[in-house]
Amino acid sequence: MTNQVPVQKNEYIDVKFEDLTHEGNGVAKVDGYPLFVPNCLPGEKAKIKVVKVNKGYGFGRLIDLYEKSPDRVEPDCPIYKECGGCQLQHLSYPGQLKAKHKQVKEVLTRIGKLENVVVHPVLGMEDPWKYRNKAQVPVGEREGGLIAGFYQKRSHDIIDMEACLIQQEKNDKVIQSVKRICEKYGVQAYNEQTHKGTLRHIMARYGIKTGEIMVVLITRTPNLPNQNQLIQEIIDSNPDIKSIVQNINPKRTNVIFGDETKVLWGDEFIYDYIGNIKFAISARSFYQVNPEQTKVLYDQALKYAGLNGEETVIDAYCGIGTISLFLAQKAKKVYGVEIVPEAIEDAKRNAKLNGIENVEFAVGEAEKVIPKWYEDGVIADVLVVDPPRKGCDETLLQTIMEMKPEKVVYVSCNPATLARDLRILEDGGYTTVEVQPVDMFPQTMHCEAVALLVREKHSS
Numbered sequence: 329m330t331n332q333v334p335v336q337k338n339e340y341i342d343v344k345f346e347d348l349t350h351e352g353n354g355v356a357k358v359d360g361y362p363l364f365v366p367n368c369l370p371g372e373k374a375k376i377k378v379v380k381v382n383k384g385y386g387f388g389r390l391i392d393l394y395e396k397s398p399d400r401v402e403p404d405c406p407i408y409k410e411c412g413g414c415q416l417q418h419l420s421y422p423g424q425l426k427a428k429h430k431q432v433k434e435v436l437t438r439i440g441k442l443e444n445v446v447v448h449p450v451l452g453m454e455d456p457w458k459y460r461n462k463a464q465v466p467v468g469e470r471e472g473g474l475i476a477g478f479y480q481k482r483s484h485d486i487i488d489m490e491a492c493l494i495q496q497e498k499n500d501k502v503i504q505s506v507k508r509i510c511e512k513y514g515v516q517a518y519n520e521q522t523h524k525g526t527l528r529h530i531m532a533r534y535g536i537k538t539g540e541i542m543v544v545l546i547t548r549t550p551n552l553p554n555q556n557q558l559i560q561e562i563i564d565s566n567p568d569i570k571s572i573v574q575n576i577n578p579k580r581t582n583v584i585f586g587d588e589t590k591v592l593w594g595d596e597f598i599y600d601y602i603g604n605i606k607f608a609i610s611a612r613s614f615y616q617v618n619p620e621q622t623k624v625l626y627d628q629a630l631k632y633a634g635l636n637g638e639e640t641v642i643d644a645y646c647g648i649g650t651i652s653l654f655l656a657q658k659a660k661k662v663y664g665v666e667i668v669p670e671a672i673e674d675a676k677r678n679a680k681l682n683g684i685e686n687v688e689f690a691v692g693e694a695e696k697v698i699p700k701w702y703e704d705g706v707i708a709d710v711l712v713v714d715p716p717r718k719g720c721d722e723t724l725l726q727t728i729m730e731m732k733p734e735k736v737v738y739v740s741c742n743p744a745t746l747a748r749d750l751r752i753l754e755d756g757g758y759t760t761v762e763v764q765p766v767d768m769f770p771q772t773m774h775c776e777a778v779a780l781l782v783r784e785k786h787s788s
């Protein structure tokens with residue numbers, strides 16, 4: 329590629345797509361200069377309009393598709409193009425799984441220099457729709473009525489939505505019903521420009537195994553008009569609801585939740601199961617949105633851990649202790665560490681709820697707490713990490729290399745940081761045995777993966 333950018337803004341050009349980015353855009357090259365175009369797939373030929381030109385790459389808009397990929401499908405969702413929640417509905421599900429596999433394989437080679445590591449085919453869902461157990465939608469007003477849905481791509485305009493195809497139908501129905509009832513009782517939508525009005529968001533959570541539903545009304549002010557009748561009508565219209573909660577967020581902010589939460593009716597928690605472990609879920613609890621695939625992911629982590637009941641295990645970045653509780657059933661002792669205090673409260677509650685006693689949870693940064701445990705004589709046989717997208721802190725990786733657990737099981741939601749961290753661990757005496765990607769979020773580009781690393785025999 330020369331230093332000269334070979335395309336101009338607003339130019340129309342014919343291109344052939346070679347690749348897919350991790351955001352789901354097609355990649356076409358003009359004299360080596362990459363152009364990213366939404367809604368285009370590898371192998372396709374199209375006329376595009378160049379809409380943005382940067383020094384090293386540009387963006388385009390699809391104008392005319394001349395040659396379609398055999399993997400292209402017609403998206404079923406009527407608001408797919410506007411919404412932006414899904415990026416891959418125009419790609420068949422087998423095509424999505426292949427694309428995610430390629431993505432993991434490529435970053436492991438490019439960033440991790442791990443060209444020979446076995447990356448298994450992605451474990452996908454039998455039915456890759458209606459899998460989300462949580463819907464959280466902003467509320468607005470149009471022509472005097474309430475609307476609720478998703479923000480249009482790159483804007484704060486709400487698309488009024490009856491159904492989201494990756495959402496559990498129960499949640500969609502509850503949201504529609506709550507919206508209608510709030511409208512009937514004169515609840516005004518919050519207006520972010522004027523900072524007036526009441527109802528900001530509606531959240532519905534569904535326990536897939538228990539059928540229990542929680543509704544959360546996120547409001548600017550504590551008062552809801554006609555509160556008693558409103559609540560009664562919500563309950564009467566939706567018999568599966570076990571809990572109605574109000575969260576009050578008086579601030580001018582994009583952050584959804586405020587600090588004050590109160591139960592308006594029913595229980596503080598709903599319950600759900602992942603495998604045989606029961607979880608109590610409150611309005612603010614973190615809980616995986618696709619529990620069916622979470623079980624697949626954590627079963628894989630458990631398989632890689634290969635426990636026989638004698639091991640000490642550390643679960644770093646443990647959240648509400650989901651993996652810890654899975655592991656504790658097969659280990660001697662599990663230590664979990666997590667930075668969010670409320671998540672650790674949930675983890676402790678969930679351990680109790682399941683009668684699991686061989687776990688110990690600590691609040692703090694994994695990179696500070698684990699070195700302290702190590703100083704105090706805790707040595708893990710197996711160390712599991714499930715960090716946020718930015719990957720593991722380097723101090724933690726250093727501690728792992730000093731502590732030398734026999735196995736490291738790395739659960740990742742970002743293949744790029746996984747690859748970076750695997751390289752560091754490889755250079756520190758570990759070998760990556762294999763990687764198993766799991767599709768937790770069908771129709772989107774997100775990809776999770778579990779990697780098994782073992783300590784090389786000769787590294788003391």
Ligand SMILES: C[S@@+](CC[C@H](N)C(=O)[O-])C[C@H]1O[C@@H](n2cnc3c(N)ncnc32)[C@H](O)[C@@H]1O
Pocket residue numbers: 614616644645646647648649650651665666667668671692693694695714715716721741
């Ligand atoms: C991908 S989630 C793991 C979820 C967890 N395995 C579960 O199922 O609940 C990453 C977690 O790491 C936590 N976290 C982020 N930075 C951290 C740090 N420096 N030390 C410990 N936990 C951290 C986040 O709060 C989040 O709960």
